[in-house]
Amino acid sequence: MKERPYNEANLNFLFEEIAIAHILRQHLVDLPRTLVQRDIWRVIVYPGSPVNGDVYQWQHKILPQKDTTNPHAGGQYNFDTKSYYLFDEIQLDSPLETAPVEMNLA
Numbered sequence: 765m766k767e768r769p770y771n772e773a774n775l776n777f778l779f780e781e782i783a784i785a786h787i788l789r790q791h792l793v794d795l796p797r798t799l800v801q802r803d804i805w806r807v808i809v810y811p812g813s814p815v816n817g818d819v820y821q822w823q824h825k826i827l828p829q830k831d832t833t834n835p836h837a838g839g840q841y842n843f844d845t846k847s848y849y850l851f852d853e854i855q856l857d858s859p860l861e862t863a864p865v866e867m868n869l870a
Contacts, residue, residue, distance in 0.1 A: 782818045786827045789837045805834040807841050807848075814840040814849050822851040 768774050785808045787793055821827050822838050829837065838851040 778815065778817060782815060782821060783827070785818060785840075786821070789834065790828065790830055791834065792828075792830075805836055807836045807839070809841045809843050811844045812842060814842075814851065814854070816856055819849075819851045819854050819856060823854075823856075 788795075788806055789808060791806070818840070822829075836848075839849055840851075841848050
């Protein structure tokens with residue numbers, strides 16, 4: 765949360781972002797067909813590094829991991845740096861800036 769205070773509203777927002785991103789990655793909800801066509805896999809894209817809480821919940825399987833067809837179900841693309849983070853390869857005791865892997869979205 766960087767410079768933001770640790771209060772209930774900010775923590776609830778963070779939990780909501782983690783849950784919604786996970787639900788989308790895991791195909792637990794359908795997206796309107798006007799937004800997507802062949803919806804085989806989904807990549808979550810944010811400016812900046814992944815939130816440690818999202819990485820932690822993935823690594824410890826806190827939320828259900830059912831989608832086996834999406835190679836990006838456990839990762840996030842950083843739009844600012846054009847780098848991709850695989851949650852299984854991130855060590856939470858190290859800076860996230862060292863963890864991106866090369867990815868070809870073509």
